[in-house]
Amino acid sequence: MNNELFNLLINKGELKQSVYDITSEAMQVFKEVAQELEDDFRKQHVVKHETITVQVDNKNHFETQIRFAGDVLILLMHTNIFEFPRAHQVMQSKYIREDKERSYCGMIKMYNFLSDSFKYNRINDEGYMIGRILINKDRHYFVEGKKELAQILNNFSENEFTKDVARNILHCAIRYCVNFDLLVPNFEETIKMTLSEMIQIEGQNMISKTAKRLGFRFEKDNPEVL
Secondary structure, three states, X not given: OHHHHHHHHHHXXXXXXXXXXXXXXXXXXXXXXXXXHHHHHHHHHOOOOOOOOEEEEEEEOOEEEEEEOOEEEEEEEOOOOEEOOOOOHHHHOHHHHHOHHHHEEEEEEEEEEEHHHHHOOOOOOOOEEEEEEEEOOOOEEEEEEOOOOOOOOOOOOOOEOOHHHHHHXXXXXXXXXXXXXXXXXXXXXXXXXXXXXXXXXHOOOOOOOOOOOOOOOOOOOOOOXX
């Protein structure tokens, strides 16, 4: 009786640890690709375009920030392991039916914020999750996300995560951020301001909320993505 329980604990624990390690390695690959992007930009464009920068800031093992052209792309690795829900398209594949352990994945999320939100400490500003990468024990990956990211061909049974894959995902994410423009907010939602907000703006804290779609609905691009 106990042995059956212990075997369950050991097998599930080892599976999750293996997926965690693989996801952690993938996160480091993203950091390498981001740093190479910064280095390439510095070599090719920094002299002619001094006001435009690409800057990578690795906050810790689980987070990295990439700043470019007024935007910040944040990659966050989740410390937990997830399983695809039963209704997900991946769960219907022969690949998963042959080995259910393949449905357990680590997760790396990507968020888009305005660079000025950090520069002026605008703590009320909002960012958006534009995509996420799920990676399993076989190093196979599945991408969900907005527009450019949603167009990445997902074949979970065959696609293996590599440095080239990380580069493609990162390029798509940055392209989406650059094309995801800041829209004028609805007038009726911006006509009121408290004295406290005004004082903080005068103190350079810029308390007024700013976001790329403030006052607009941020919808899914299609039912299969975030």
